[in-house]
């Protein structure tokens with residue numbers, strides 16, 4: 001790892017040569033490179049060339065041998081709630097939700113109000129470990145801990161970045177807990193954005209977070225828009241997830257959620273809008289015109305008993321639709337599988353969703369989201385993209401080429417095939433062994449903390 005102390009002007013990162021694998025670039029053409037190696041310089045992909053040439057040019061660099069396996073980009077999860085990892089297996093007394101709003105009130109808003117700073121930090125550590133194991137190299141998180149707001153975004157980002165996982169973080173502001181908490185949420189976004197800008201590190205980025213239209217007054221949104229205009233990090237927020245959001249907006253403001261937020265200045269070219277389940281054609285036109293981004297989370301929509309967004313229509317309008325998991329899992333391969341079957345089932349039409357469409361959302365469109373936030377692409381192997389790469393131990397029983405790669409993605413490659421995970425040119429897991437991470441003690445402490453959290457919730 002020679003020259004590891006020389007950092008580029010933009011960001012710092014490691015140096016690495018990855019050899020002896022078939023490179024599935026997952027670029028727009030599904031380019032596959034045989035007998036080629038990847039040179040990662042200072043955290044980004046500098047060159048794809050044959051092994052002998054790269055080794056001759058850069059004889060001192062660390063080398064990793066893919067042992068004939070497939071090399072592909074690390075997965076990007078464009079919408080996540082880290083704290084949800086502490087809800088796994090949890091049961092709540094008197095929790096019998098009827099509809100989306102009752103799920104929020106009875107589960108998520110109870111959980112987030114009980115979070116303390118240690119929960120925030122350890123939920124990030126366990127999520128980071130699971131990301132590495134599942135080959136997810138970037139998380140775009142949406143955080144809430146109303147009674148432990150200050151420094152929560154620093155703790156979250158510390159949890160992920162200390163284990164080497166890339167992320168962008170925001171605090172979801174809402175009016176649901178009164179002015180003081182709303183104000184603390186605004187302050188935490190501003191504080192963390194400034195901290196991130198002052199301490200440039202490609203593993204940590206910030207957005208301005210908002211919960212959703214139905215928990216935010218016009219007055220609060222105007223203040224947020226004003227504050228964000230001084231920082232220009234873009235907004236990350238839920239949009240038209242449940243029908244309640246739309247009904248509330250029509251009743252109170254006489255317009256759709258999208259129209260209201262657009263009129264208030266929230267829908268712009270660096271707005272990351274999550275779900276978009278109940279959007280009309282007019283709403284989609286507003287989003288298209290603004291060049292903002294939509295993020296699809298099929299597992300979450302199904303789990304909440306909602307409908308699914310009109311993916312075909314959204315893509316027909318050439319809106320950039322990426323994919324996240326909404327905290328459901330760090331395993332993007334699972335989200336891919338669900339997305340592929342969910343739309344066919346929901347539409348009772350087996351032609352509704354193609355493997356290529358799913359691939360486009362997860363790779364090409366998530367890559368554009370990363371480019372917007374970081375200024376550098378991810379979710380692709382190409383010169384100039386982040387050196388976020390995974391090696392998968394996948395043995396296809398049928399031919400694999402650029403025309404059917406998406407079919408292998410949907411029906412074949414899974415999170416359990418991930419063998420090696422590299423972020424920013426740094427090896428975080430090799431041959432399924434985490435490097436320099438004490439997984440056992442992290443999970444032991446997480447189990448202690450989550451048990452106490454559940455006791456507080458039911459107490």
Ligand SMILES: [Zn+2]
Nearest residue numbers: 081142274326
């Ligand atoms: Zn969400």
